[in-house]
Amino acid sequence: MKRTLKCRRISRGKAKGQVIVTSEPISFLGGVDPATGRVIDREHELYQQNLKDKILVIPSGKGSTVGSYVIYQMAKNQTAPRGIVAMEAEPIIATGAIMAGVPMVDHPEVDILSILKNGDLMELDADSEIIKIINKQFY
């Protein structure tokens, strides 16, 4: 089953990959190790999970503006997520995604945090302002 949802473009581009989803806002500065892509914030529910090559789905970002540079460094190190979907984008992650060339959208038309599970496949097309969710369990 495929479900197509409208959303808003933040950072241009297209990506496809496995979803990693969290209901907690994330800080890249101090929260994610740019060398590996692993979440290192012990308080975060994604602690020790890896964001590399995933489509990261988050409610929003938080923390220091230096977080933007961390996303850029992850892209340089090839540890960045392939794409980012936020319920509500904020400047730190939005700016970082553009600096890093990581496609990003926000405002999906439904609350996807409650329907997505880790490992679901997603196609993100920021240029056309749509995402397609492909639930693995239907294969």
Next chain:
Amino acid sequence: MYQGDYGPAVEKSMEILVALGDIYQAEKMVEISSAQISGVSYKTIGDAGLEFLEEMAQTARVRVPSTLNPAGVDLDHWEELGFSREFTERQLRIVSAYQKMGITTTCTCTPYLASNLPTLGSHLAWSESSAVCYVNSVIGARSNREGGPGALSAAICGRTPLYGYHLESNRKASLVVEVETNLRGADYGALGYLVGKVVGGGVPYFQVPGKPGPNDLKSLGAALASSGAVALYHVQDVTPEYHLAMRGLEVGDVDLMTVEESDVKDAREKLSSSTRKPDLVCLGCPHASLDEVSKIASFLNGKTLKNDLWICTSILVKAAADRMGYTEIIEKAGGRIVTDTCMVVAPIEELEYQVIGVNSAKAANYVPSMCGLEVVYDDLENLLYFK
């Protein structure tokens, strides 16, 4: 610009501005007359920032006069001050990348005292929260609190999304602060610290006895911007837009707060994390004006200091202090004028100090968390000890 007709750096910068405009629901862009860019100290932006800036510097050039925030070291005297070569080399590469983009490397948090002085009502893209607070409030210019990449993008495109403090409607008071005690010296920072905690991102409107001067307003704004997220404040009969701050507001639109002598005293005490004598005293947060340097020099004249002393300022103020003989008086007493950096963004934890004395509430707020050192907050007369 968004389509890439002006090259990849402009394209990426405009993409950032458009995204910020969407997030904050701006209707359009507005041309800016200057930019102030943060994200300079290697201590804060690290290798990630260094790599990004070197890549941008290959093609990007700024379209408006732009100045730079403090760096992590004194660019000329880092070795004498004890900063490591490894840190300094990376720091100098960051500053060079900005210079290549056409940004003036004055490296100061008080650009309005160092050639970047806006006019009333002009639109800006400034980062550095204390400087934003100063130019919005004391000058009446219009800037949001930009992050480093946002301000750089605006400088490269010469425009910024029109929202927030660029709009008259967002410059109204949200909290009236009646101050019922006379204020002097470090009281202004303490007042800013306690009001910032209450008002958060709102706009405080102060009624204070007497007429605070530019140095007092600099301290007040820096404290408001660091304990809260204040970008604009008004002082009745002092700042240029105070008469517009209440216009059109109804009773109930603003809260009221009263500040007594004991509140200021409590705030001063809370800002110290230690009662020990400071081994290093850092003045000039935000960077000292020539007038402040002059006052410190007359206080030190003919004496010999027990503690180490740094007075942080810009190279422009330092040059004038040299000519006026202030630098010589300060150095004879055992102090130093340090340029381009400050106690918040320099890696002072690398040096062998334990307790830092400051007369800035902003510095008192940040030094314990950013440097892991203890801090004493007081007027400079009480921080300095003599042989």
